[in-house]
Amino acid sequence: MPNRILSHHRRRVHCTRPEAPDPFAFGTTRDNLESWVSVSVYRSTVDSLYERVGGEAFFTALVERFYAGVVGDPVIRPLYPDDLGEPKAHLALFLSQYWGGPHTYSEERGHPRLRMRHAPFVIGTLERDAWLRHMNKAVKAADLPADDEVELLSYFDMAAQTLMNTG
Numbered sequence: 637m638p639n640r641i642l643s644h645h646r647r648r649v650h651c652t653r654p655e656a657p658d659p660f661a662f663g664t665t666r667d668n669l670e671s672w673v674s675v676s677v678y679r680s681t682v683d684s685l686y687e688r689v690g691g692e693a694f695f696t697a698l699v700e701r702f703y704a705g706v707v708g709d710p711v712i713r714p715l716y717p718d719d720l721g722e723p724k725a726h727l728a729l730f731l732s733q734y735w736g737g738p739h740t741y742s743e744e745r746g747h748p749r750l751r752m753r754h755a756p757f758v759i760g761t762l763e764r765d766a767w768l769r770h771m772n773k774a775v776k777a778a779d780l781p782a783d784d785e786v787e788l789l790s791y792f793d794m795a796a797q798t799l800m801n802t803g
């Protein structure tokens with residue numbers, strides 16, 4: 637019986653795919669940013685980037701590469717705590733959830749409210765560019781199929797822009 641419900645659910649969701657929210661529209665308003673969780677709920681019901689790229693292991697490795705760059709960065713390293721364990725875990729869980737994986741981030745951290753969570757840090761063009769440089773390098777090192785690589789790079793570009801809070 638549960639299988640039946642699941643397959644009905646999947647079919648219904650699949651049919652509505654063309655009308656699904658555009659996950660990149662969040663970049664234009666704060667409200668859209670706050671809807672990242674609901675977008676990830678939608679994403680988890682269809683073939684997701686999370687599954688295509690290799691699931692949790694991919695995001696854990698991506699985040700490791702990203703922070704390996706951050707560690708040597710004089711602009712953004714000082715923003716992070718000495719112990720990078722928590723930042724690593726939170727970013728990997730957030731990205732996994734956003735791209736269609738399990739909802740562990742929300743269970744552990746609640747609503748992402750990423751603009752609010754970044755408010756204590758001054759994020760201008762220098763900080764944004766440094767963050768993106770490390771993330772772009774980390775993404776490209778994965779050697780993903782072109783479509784998935786573009787999707788990730790565009791997303792990070794848009795998201796980092798949205799999180800700026802000063803010039």
Ligand code: HEM
Pocket residue numbers: 712715716717722723726727730745750753754757759763764767768792795796797799800
């Ligand atoms: C634009 C440049 C960015 C800077 C300078 C920056 C910096 C930071 C800093 C300093 C923290 C706090 C780490 C801690 O104390 O635990 C943080 C947390 C976080 N950042 Fe960023 N970030 C940037 C962009 C982004 C982007 C684009 C994303 C998502 C795509 C993101 C996702 C997160 C997440 C999920 C957390 C953890 C939130 C939580 O506490 O649950 N950040 N970031």
